[in-house]
Amino acid sequence: MAEAGGTQTAIELAGVSKHYAGKAVVRGVDLSVRRGERMVLIGHNGAGKTTLMKLMLGLTHPSRGSVRVLDADPATAAAAQRRAIGYLPESVAFHGAMKGREVLAFYARLKGVPVRECAGILERVGLEQAAGRRVSTYSKGMRQRLGLAQAMLGQPRLLFLDEPTSGLDPTLRRQFYDLIDSLSLSGTTSLTSSHSLNEVEGRADRIAIMKNGVIVACGTLSALMRQAGLPIMVRLRIADGHTARVAEQLAPLGELRRVNDHGVELSCLGTTKMILFRRISELGEAVEDMDVMPPRLDDIYNHYMENAQPQ
Amino acid sequence: MRAIAILAANEFLDGLRNRWVAAAIVLLGATALALLLVGSAPAGATRASALDVSVVSLTSLSVYLLPLIALLLAFDALVGEFERGTMLLLLTYPVARWQVVAGKFCGHMLILFTAVLVGYGGAALGTVLFAGQGVLGWQAYLTMMGSSLLLGAVFVALGYLVSVLVRERSTAAGAAIVLWLIFVVLYDLGLLGLLLADHEQRIGQGLFSILMLFSPSDTYRLLNLTAFEAVSQAAGLAGVAARAGFGIPLLLGLMFLWVLAPLGATMAIFHRREL
Numbered sequence: 001m002a003e004a005g006g007t008q009t010a011i012e013l014a015g016v017s018k019h020y021a022g023k024a025v026v027r028g029v030d031l032s033v034r035r036g037e038r039m040v041l042i043g044h045n046g047a048g049k050t051t052l053m054k055l056m057l058g059l060t061h062p063s064r065g066s067v068r069v070l071d072a073d074p075a076t077a078a079a080a081q082r083r084a085i086g087y088l089p090e091s092v093a094f095h096g097a098m099k100g101r102e103v104l105a106f107y108a109r110l111k112g113v114p115v116r117e118c119a120g121i122l123e124r125v126g127l128e129q130a131a132g133r134r135v136s137t138y139s140k141g142m143r144q145r146l147g148l149a150q151a152m153l154g155q156p157r158l159l160f161l162d163e164p165t166s167g168l169d170p171t172l173r174r175q176f177y178d179l180i181d182s183l184s185l186s187g188t189t190s191l192t193s194s195h196s197l198n199e200v201e202g203r204a205d206r207i208a209i210m211k212n213g214v215i216v217a218c219g220t221l222s223a224l225m226r227q228a229g230l231p232i233m234v235r236l237r238i239a240d241g242h243t244a245r246v247a248e249q250l251a252p253l254g255e256l257r258r259v260n261d262h263g264v265e266l267s268c269l270g271t272t273k274m275i276l277f278r279r280i281s282e283l284g285e286a287v288e289d290m291d292v293m294p295p296r297l298d299d300i301y302n303h304y305m306e307n308a309q310p311q
Numbered sequence: 312m313r314a315i316a317i318l319a320a321n322e323f324l325d326g327l328r329n330r331w332v333a334a335a336i337v338l339l340g341a342t343a344l345a346l347l348l349v350g351s352a353p354a355g356a357t358r359a360s361a362l363d364v365s366v367v368s369l370t371s372l373s374v375y376l377l378p379l380i381a382l383l384l385a386f387d388a389l390v391g392e393f394e395r396g397t398m399l400l401l402l403t404y405p406v407a408r409w410q411v412v413a414g415k416f417c418g419h420m421l422i423l424f425t426a427v428l429v430g431y432g433g434a435a436l437g438t439v440l441f442a443g444q445g446v447l448g449w450q451a452y453l454t455m456m457g458s459s460l461l462l463g464a465v466f467v468a469l470g471y472l473v474s475v476l477v478r479e480r481s482t483a484a485g486a487a488i489v490l491w492l493i494f495v496v497l498y499d500l501g502l503l504g505l506l507l508a509d510h511e512q513r514i515g516q517g518l519f520s521i522l523m524l525f526s527p528s529d530t531y532r533l534l535n536l537t538a539f540e541a542v543s544q545a546a547g548l549a550g551v552a553a554r555a556g557f558g559i560p561l562l563l564g565l566m567f568l569w570v571l572a573p574l575g576a577t578m579a580i581f582h583r584r585e586l
Contacts, residue, residue: 079405
C-alpha cells in the first residue's frame with residue numbers, strides 16, 4: 001500500500017478550486033490516480049477538464065487546495081519531474097514550416113531525449129512516411145499523431161491527453177486508443193479527457209465525470225452504471241393468448257408496458273433483474289423470445305449530467 | 312543554458328526557413344553598398360574617408376531600418392505562440408519561462424548579427440577590395456556595426472514587451488508599428504519642433520541633450536556621430552558632440568539599459584501570466 005510520501009499515487013488533488021476573474025472554473029475537486037492507472041475525465045465543453053489538466057501540469061496555480069503530481073508540486077517541479085510527463089494538448093498545434101521530423105527532434109532535445117529515438121517513435125505512431133513533410137501539409141489525424149509522438153518522448157511515467165481523439169474518424173480513434181493502451185501496458189499512468197463515454201468503454205480503469213467544474217461521479221464503468229441506477233429494458237414476445245397472464249405476473253417487478261398483443265416491455269432496476277429472469281423462465285412456453293437492453297452509455301452520461309447535484 | 316541554446320537555434324533556423332535572414336541581409340547589404348559607393352563623392356574635399364562618411368549616412372539609415380527589422384522579428388515572438396497554441400505545450404517541457412524569452416532573444420539577435428555582419432560587413436569589404444577605397448575609418452565602421460546591433464537588441468526587447476502585453480497578434484503588430492513611429496520618428500520630430508518653437512532659447516543646450524537620451528535611437532546617433540572625430544566632422548556635428556559632453560560609457564550604458572529593462576519586464580510579466 002501507499003508508503004510515506006505516497007509513492008503509489010501518481011496524482012493527488014485535494015480540495016482544488018480555480019477561479020478565473022472571479023468565476024469558479026474548478027470547484028473543490030478531490031481526485032487520486034494510482035500509478036499505472038488509466039483514468040478518464042468525461043465532461044461537457046467548459047466542464048473544467050482542460051483547466052484541471054493545466055493545474056496538474058503546473059501551467060496555472062490553484063486558487064485553493066493542493067495539487068501533487070508524481071509526489072511534487074507541478075508548479076515548482078524540477079526538470080527531471082517534467083521529463084517524466086508527456087502532454088498532448090487539445091487540438092495540438094505545431095510550427096507549420098517545420099517538417100515532422102524536425103518538430104519531434106526539437107522537442108526531443110528540449111526533453112533531453114536522444115534524437116535518434118525519434119525515428120522509432122514516428123514509426124510507432126505511423127508517421128514514418130510523412131516525417132520529411134512540412135507539418136502545414138498534415139491532416140488533423142496526422143497532427144494528432146505527431147502530438148502523441150512528442151508526448152511519448154522519453155517513455156513518460158505519466159501522460160496527459162486532452163481530448164486526444166476529437167475530430168478523428170472512428171478508425172483513427174481506435175488506433176489512437178490502441179496506442180495509448182500499449183503505453184499503459186508498459187506501466188504508464190494516463191489521464192485522458194473525452195466528451196463521450198462510448199469512446200472510452202474498455203479503455204479506462206476508472207472514469208471521473210465532471211460537470212460545471214465539479215467531479216460528480218468517479219469509479220469504474222460498472223460502478224458508475226450501478227450508481228446511476230438506470231433501469232434495464234426487457235422486451236418479451238409472448239405466445240398467443242398469454243399476454244394478459246404474463247403482464248399480471250411481471251407487473252410488480254417493474255414498469256410494464258404492453259406494446260401490442262404479442263409484446264410486453266418491462267423496465268426494471270438492476271437489483272431486481274435476476275428475480276425477473278427467474279420469473280420469466282417459470283412462465284415456460286408463454287414467453288417465446290426475450291431481448292435484454294442494458295442502459296446505453298449515453299444514458300448513463302446523460303443521467304449524471306442531468307441529475308447529479310454538485311457536491 | 313542548454314534549453315536557451317536549443318530555443319535560440321530553433322528561432323534562428325526558423326529565420327532561415329522563412330527567409331527572414333536572407334531578406335535582412337539583402338536589405339542591409341544593398342543599402343550599405345549604395346551608400347558606400349555614393350559616399351566616396353562628397354568625401355573628396357574633406358579629411359574624412361569614404362568609410363567615415365558612410366558611417367554618417369548608414370547611421371541615419373540604420374536608425375530607421377534596424378528597429379523596424381527587430382520589431383518585425385519580435386512582435387510575434389510570444390503572442391504568436393500563445394495564439395497558435397504552441398506555448399502551452401512548450402511550457403510543459405523542462406524549460407523555465409525566462410529561458411523561453413532568453414532563448415528567443417538569443418535566436419533573434421543571431422539573426423540580426425548575421426544580417427549586420429554579412430550585409431554591412433560584406434558591403435564594406437566589397438568597397439575596400441574592389442572599388443579601391445582605403446580602409447581608413449574601419450574602427451568607426453565597426454563601431455557602427457556593433458551599435459546597430461545594440462539598437463536592434465533594444466527594439467527586439469521592446470517588441471517582446473509588446474508581445475507579452477497584448478492578447479492578439481494583430482494588436483501586437485499595430486503596437487509595434489506605433490512603437491517604431493514614436494521612438495524613431497515622432498520623438499525626434501517633437502524635439503525638433505521644440506527647438507524651433509524655442510525662439511528665446513529658454514531650453515538650454517543641456518536640457519535638450521538630456522532629452523535626447525530618452526530615446527534609444529538618439530542615443531544610438533550620439534554614440535556613432537560623436538565617438539570618432541573624423542565621423543563628427545563628416546557629420547558636421549563636431550560642435551554638438553563637444554557641447555553634449557556625454558561619454559561613450561554613459562551612452563553605451565544607456566543602450567544596455569534600454570535592452571535589459573524591457574527584457575526583464577517581459578520575463579517578469581510572462582512569469583506571472585496564467586495560462
